[in-house]
Amino acid sequence: AQSVTQLGSHVSVSEGALVLLRCNYSSSVPPYLFWYVQYPNQGLQLLLKYTTGATLVKGINGFEAEFKKSETSFHLTKPSAHMSDAAEYFCAVTAYNTDKLIFGTGTRLQVFP
Amino acid sequence: EAGVVQSPRYKIIEKKQPVAFWCNPISGHNTLYWYRQNLGQGPELLIRYENEEAVDDSQLPKDRFSAERLKGVDSTLKIQPAELGDSAVYLCASSLDFATGDAGELFFGEGSRLTVL
Numbered sequence: 001a002q003s004v005t006q007l008g009s010h011v012s013v014s015e016g017a018l019v020l021l022r023c024n025y026s027s028s029v030p031p032y033l034f035w036y037v038q039y040p041n042q043g044l045q046l047l048l049k050y051t052t053g054a055t056l057v058k059g060i061n062g063f064e065a066e067f068k069k070s071e072t073s074f075h076l077t078k079p080s081a082h083m084s085d086a087a088e089y090f091c092a093v094t095a096y097n098t099d100k101l102i103f104g105t106g107t108r109l110q111v112f113p
Numbered sequence: 114e115a116g117v118v119q120s121p122r123y124k125i126i127e128k129k130q131p132v133a134f135w136c137n138p139i140s141g142h143n144t145l146y147w148y149r150q151n152l153g154q155g156p157e158l159l160i161r162y163e164n165e166e167a168v169d170d171s172q173l174p175k176d177r178f179s180a181e182r183l184k185g186v187d188s189t190l191k192i193q194p195a196e197l198g199d200s201a202v203y204l205c206a207s208s209l210d211f212a213t214g215d216a217g218e219l220f221f222g223e224g225s226r227l228t229v230l
Contacts, residue, residue, distance in 0.1 A: 041223065041224055042206060043117070043206075043221030043223045044206075044219070045221070046218055092155075105154055106155050
């Protein structure tokens with residue numbers, strides 16, 4: 001079975017500050033890991049994904065995430081927050097031979113001026 | 114390129130009434146998903162289609178929920194009768210065949226928000 005745990009349902013940062021959203025996964029097979037973003041009243045949009053290869057993956061809007069197998073983590077970071085980053089962020093996991101995404105409960109990011 | 118289109122965006126009904134949601138996926142996407150997102154939670158898969166075939170409906174409450182994807186393109190999700198606990202956002206998503214290597218890369222519609230009174 002697979003699952004993800006997102007630590008912190010709400011994260012608040014000042015504009016220009018580092019963004020760090022935490023995600024830990026559990027998987028009995030090599031995982032594929034994803035971060036999706038959901039802006040208010042919109043559907044989810046893929047930010048970035050890790051499948052195989054380089055463990056540091058870069059996504060849209062300056063976000064990146066690092067797959068750390070030893071820590072079973074896939075934390076999302078951005079060096080400098082922008083007001084437009086305010087949204088809900090979901091970590092998700094699937095296995096290489098399935099197409100069933102398991103989502104975390106989400107982290108709401110607030111950015112203050 | 115047009116994205117995933119869902120309708121209606123909002124629906125308010127009384128309990129025990131029926132409701133239906135419609136989804137048109139991205140052209141060429143063989144796989145279609147219906148997810149339910151409760152307030153403050155992540156999306157949960159209800160059903161997944163590969164073309165016309167429902168390949169995973171293990172989480173669909175079959176006593177009141179039904180879905181169809183005739184002709185392997187657009188899809189309809191129905192609830193009859195609706196219960197108070199069905200209030201949620203129903204998300205439709207589509208993807209290319211995951212065998213191509215795009216597993217997990219889903220494109221979501223804006224969702225249909227259901228309120229059951």
